[in-house]
Amino acid sequence: MEESSKVVHAIYTDDDTLMSAVKKVKAEKYHIEEVFTPFPVHGLDKAMGLAPTRIAIASFLYGLTGLTVAILMMNYMMIEDWPQNIGGKPSFSYFHNMPAFIPIMFELTVFFAAHLMVITFYLRSKIWPFRKPQNPDPRTTDDHFLMEVAVDGNESELLKLLNGTGAVEVNLVDKAH
Template sequence: MSATIKAYYNDDDILMNAVKKIRSEKYHIEEVYTPFPVHGLDKAMGLKDTRLAITAFMYGCLGLTVAVVMMNFIMIQDWPQDIGGKPSFSYLENMPAFVPIMFELTVFFAAHLMVITFYLRSRMWPFKEAENPDVRTTDDSFVIELHGTDDNEALTNLLLDTGATEVHVPKK
């Protein structure tokens, strides 16, 4: 397996141009670490769009279904009650009173399951060690990680030409 090469940058605009140049030279960027979100970096790296919005919709539908089934069972079938003179013969007659509950459970399920999905998808388990390659990336530095090639010298020269302040190539 090839070694991981790290290129350090001190400006987000230089970083964006470097990512575009590195990708145009057909090198694969493994990861980019930044101290703040950089707009457009995901597109420049060629990352696919996230499908988390689809899961949020599905989780909301699940919450709505749970709310409808729960209210129908509790308020109509299991323990019908005459509250404020409202009839308890069918769910549809009572549905306007249940709208706030349906909304709240839809939001509850979508929000909580999305947080769990995000953590699982990001592999952020409880008590997991941070994967930060350099503490400076939480302050003022940007790091691009690439896998080394047969010609690490050409890759190093390319990284320096793109504006890297430092390039770390592990010794063999």
């Protein structure tokens, strides 16, 4: 078995125990490949040393795209293409009709931001239709937490460390298979 394809799976039954274990493993300078949890664990990304996400910036840009589409669409439809006199409102200026257009601008801003964020999340996570699940242990979708740590010629020390962190199960696994 090639050394670089081996990982250790440490399974926990409590999120606080997992957080403590992640901090101990990081303090010992081991590389945590991934952590699988049945629900989001607050502060786990910071404890693992992950970089902050830029998804809020993407959301803002998607919202601006939606707002721009709404403004251009309403200006073309209601002012340029087919101006109508609705309730005595002037049909020659977008600016004079803007209060009536605010709900449409809001809805398209939210629509674009929400839908493009979901698409971005799926593409970024490499989740697409018909992709085989990558979960190493189905119990992590119910009530267990799994920490996957890379083995780099330090197998016995790593197993000893993980057994001392409160793991209910520690397994050496070959990721190549």
